[in-house]
Amino acid sequence: GTAIINTASVPKSKGLKDYQEVYNDIAEKVHEEEDADDGAGRYGLLTRLAWHNSGTYKKADNTGGSFGGTMIYKPEETDGENAGLSIGREFLSEFMQKYPWLSRGDLWTLGGVVAVQECGGPKIKWRPGRQDIDEQQRVPENGRLPQASRGADHVRDVFSRMGLTDQETVALIGAHCLGKCHTDRSGYDGPWGPSFNMFTNDFFVRLLQNWHIRKWDGKKQYEDDETNSFMMLPTDMALKEDGNFIKYVKQYAEDQDLFFKDFANAFSKLLELGITFPKDSKPLVFKTLEEQED
Ligand code: ZEM
Known part of the structure; x- marks a missing residue:
């Protein structure tokens, strides 16, 4: 064609x-x-x-x-x-x-x-x-569009189809510092952290903390060990489990300026x-x- x-x-x-x-x-x-x-x-x-x-x-x-x-x-x-x-x-x-x-x-x-x-x-x-x-x-x-229930390979497939690198992928998903999941929209529930109306690197800081699978009758999602009030999607957790994605997660958790610069370019x-x-x-x-x- x-x-x-x-x-x-x-x-x-x-x-x-x-x-x-x-x-x-x-x-x-x-x-x-x-x-x-x-x-x-x-x-x-x-x-x-x-x-x-x-x-x-x-x-x-x-x-x-x-x-x-x-x-x-x-x-x-x-x-x-x-x-x-x-x-x-x-x-x-x-x-x-x-x-x-x-x-x-x-x-x-x-x-x-x-x-x-x-x-x-x-x-x-x-x-x-x-x-x-x-x-x-x-x-x-x-x-x-990516499906939140899936793993790192799926995330990489979707973002590389767009022509984006692993680094750009991780930076972009840092937007999960904002807003929240709605049970009547995606079926997932809740915000990723407490400052969901401020743009920060908080998503990465939290992701590196400890999480467990939430016990509820909804979709499989994670809940933080410390307060049981915040969430991660399976695809978010996959960033932590992937050998290459995790490098950027750590960098952005440590350096908000770097995250801001890379997010701005990738967005x-x-x-x-x-x-x-x-x-x-x-x-x-x-x-x-x-x-x-x-
Ligand atoms: Zn999201 N995202 N996203 N995301 N997203 C949700 C909400 C928000 C995935 C995903 O399945 C979901 C990126 C990447 C990925 C935002 C920004 C960006 C929700 C909850 C789901 C299920 C929707 C709801 O119920 O309202 C997956 C699987 C992703 C990649 C693997 C990228 C990249 C984003 C921006 C650059 C934002 C800001 C929200 C919060 C929406 C809101 O209404 O508050």
Whole structure:
């Protein structure tokens, strides 16, 4: 078949100022809803939306990824792994009305950038220009997103299919510092730690502590020995059991600056998988709301 080329293109009149305005609108709404989801707010939800929008990418044929904003179409929309993400799309939909020149892929990935930066995470370089795919074509099939019940080989298969390295894989999964699992979405339950609305390296610090299988009638998940209040997914625990993944887990547990730097690079890359940007396109870096206060 013919190779798919997804060429980014930005409306001529739009630049950093316009995208910062959208960023600010999303950020204000995020801060208004700090109490949502029992105090988790919207950080986790919007980060996961940006990730699942991008994480269908397949390097071998350049299909999937964030370019087309295809998550509103079946079968991607009803992929079990995307359960609950309609809440995130709904949260952002008013900005689709307000900024009709912005594509879904741009809006959903920008939402992830806002979420990470507004809860203390690193600056995420971001480029605009994704184009809505409006026909129900080129919608990725189910089965591309990782399944939490599986092991290290599965995690490596999924992330290497996207063209990502072990180091990038581990860095990205550090986003599990944010938000939580919902029994009515994934069937898993609870947050990974106590500071689930702050971006930190806490996921790695906790992962290295001691865990046991939780006794409950839900899916197999882990519970911390110390307080029995936090969780790990089987795929999280697999990072600890794999000879190569564990190296990065230890590095990130020890060095939050290194984690922030590697996460920022890997997350930017994830959000751009499969997209051809114009040669002269410069990544945008947004100010947080706090940085814009007088
Ligand atoms: Zn997650 N993730 N994830 N993840 N994820 C959940 C929640 C969140 C996996 C997974 O199965 C699950 C990455 C990688 C992987 C976030 C970000 C990122 C949940 C719970 C599951 C089951 C969903 C629910 O019930 O609401 C697996 C198997 C992964 C790889 C092996 C990567 C990479 C991420 C970002 C870069 C975030 C922020 C959440 C919290 C969502 C929320 O609503 O609070």
